Amino acid sequence: MKTKSLIATSLALVSLASSPSSRADVVTDWNHIMLAALVTANLSPIVADRAAAIVQTSVYDAVNGIQPRYAPYHVAPGALPGASVRAAVVEAAYEALVKLFPMQKPAFDVQWAASLAAITDDGEFEDSESIARGLAWGQSVADAIVAWRSMDGFTPPPPPFLGGTAVGQWRPTPPPFLPGAGPQFAYMTPWAMTSPAQFHPAGPPALTNDAYAADFNEVKLMGSIGSAARTADQTLFARFWASDSPVGFWDRAAVAVGAARHTTLSENARLLALLNIAMADANIACWEAKYTYVFWRPITAIRLADTDGNPATDLDVTWTPLLITPAFPEYPGGHSTASGVAAAILAAYYGDDTAFPLESPGMPGVVRYYS
Template sequence: MVSLSSKDAIMSLLSLASRCARFSSNVALALLAACGGGSGGDSAIVAANVPIQPVALAANHTNAVSYWHDVAVATVNASGAAAATPEEQRTIFNVDMATVSLAMYDASAAIDGRYKLFGPAQSATSSGASIDAAVGAAAYSVLQALFPNRSDQYSNAYVGFLAGLPTGDARDKGIALGTQVARNIVALRADDGRSVALAPYMPGTDPGKYRGSNPVDRFRPSIRPFVLSSNDQFRPPPPPAIASTAYATDFNEVRAYGGIVSIGRTPEQLEMARFHTEPPPFFLTRNFGWFARTTANTADAARLLALIYVASADAIDACFEAKYFYERWRPQSAINLADTDGNDMTDAVPDWAPALPTPPHPEYPAAHGCTAGSLAEVLRQYYGTRSVGFAWDSKATNTTRTYATTDAFIEEVTSARIMGGMHFRTSLAAGTELGAKTSAYILQNKFGPR
């Protein structure tokens, strides 16, 4: 018999218990013995050594969360309407989608009862309330508050949605609860920093400094995080010094593989790079929404979607804080101007250009790395394994790619940005780590069991 008297064994069990509490129900079952649900202490220790089975996700469920996610995406990405609110004047797709997702999460969690609310407790009764009505009212009310001039995207959708629900007390209670939840979440996010005034940008002139004249998203470092204590909480260490061997290694990899002309890059690698160039407001929202359809349980769908969006929003705001703190130049500037970097291991190629267009903001850390790292860590902790299989599609190539593990997803995103000539490998690693740390912190502090 294995003794449980040692401090290490006790701490191991406590750690496993806390992990089980955070995971979804299928993982909790897999770890039941390790959390004390087996026949005794011996079985708990044995279970700790049993690997969790891979999770193969399929988006074959339609629920209230997935429906309102798609309505919200259409609203957030709509253009041409008058701009009255801060959100209409400066829409931030993942921040605004996180706000909608949080309202759906709190509305469903108030009724489902398994998880802690993100916002304040509701005075409206949850007993006997329709969870679908609550989710719909919460999403609709947030959209109405943030985007009053885009009502053509959501008003008729709400009327049709309610018409599909049974009339009666349950629906009425759900509407009342969802409406109140929305008011509370909108109040939490009021004056979130997006309206900050920006001075004209002055591009750098020193070797290593960003050369762009009008970079985008300079306001994002001012956005108040959802969960992080500040946007610099997980700021990565500085990028490699431009006179260093590490910098030269990054430089020469992108020079060889990321240019318009490359003898080392395969057509398949270039296609992979193109896949990840669809604009994020469309690319990420559509693929994040895919996860809401992987379960028929409305509360579980709302929780997973809120985790993904809140982690993405905080990770990207933190990412841009670091970008504008370091103001690192992009590979094209680095390679064109290598004769100024003081590094004997780099050579200038004045006419070198990236294979694919480079986004107009500083290089370090890579935003695609921040997004991939945050998503991968949410999935890893939610399902309790890196072996989470999922699909991702792109309108840039009109193809769908599948991943057997979260690590495979991160590896592909990393390679794609190098092969496209937009990023250095170190930047992608730093972004991935920042995103993972952000998600881990969020999971430690929010969305846990009651």
């Protein structure tokens, strides 16, 4: 039986009470393993967020099936009595990851064995029958989640999307001139939304109005690869946020805040499920809008500014952005959409005055602090 009362929308949250446990647990351990796997797989942010949602919902329903404290997301509780919740987490995460990234199975096998060894050696009594029941339950949950999302519209990939050549329309951009990425996300089955268009935004500014000209000129000045107006910190900020997917940033932030708040295994499983489901739905909503408006990218707009009908914009046929332009329409922004919902979830859980660090594997040693 499937229920979506876990989240009515990406932002419908119920606050959790604090608890006494402060040590790392298998939920956060396997979230770390998952994030490393996403980096190894070198996925685009939207594909990484989908994979993370599959893993974290598998973990959540596995936990909740043994410790039924909340509504299930997709798989109703059904574990045998006495099943080890920690073994169920390990197996659910492992099975989901192996199905998503079969080439990384040897690494997952080593991590699976290490996790089970830690369960049996840490002094908490979980006998072989308890662990076996937990493993069986975790596998059944992951199998159900992966099978369900295999029909969400992610595959098969649609024909290449090449946009259009009309003024204001997106078209492949230099240097690689790739087709539009992920057009199927515009109509993919949501995780919690009623439809991809549930939160459909108003369109971008008309090319001939003042708001468009203001945005155009700000991006032209500040976003150029050799901009003298941009500070060193602004350059670092841009490169930092481009160096990882939103799931990487926000899952690490959630785990860090949870550790400081001494959240339990069950609470960690629920928070990470909510967070990743919401980001996955944010991507679907964003891509629905992107492929509705099909708005051109700054590199195209600036190099073709003499065609936009706006006297306040001037073309520069050599203009090049600081960061390589991603291969999909401009509006609305993908990182900002996913990060906006993630920040809202953490604020709803922990309050909007919570400080937390953000790090990126793409920029080792760089830590930025937010609240």
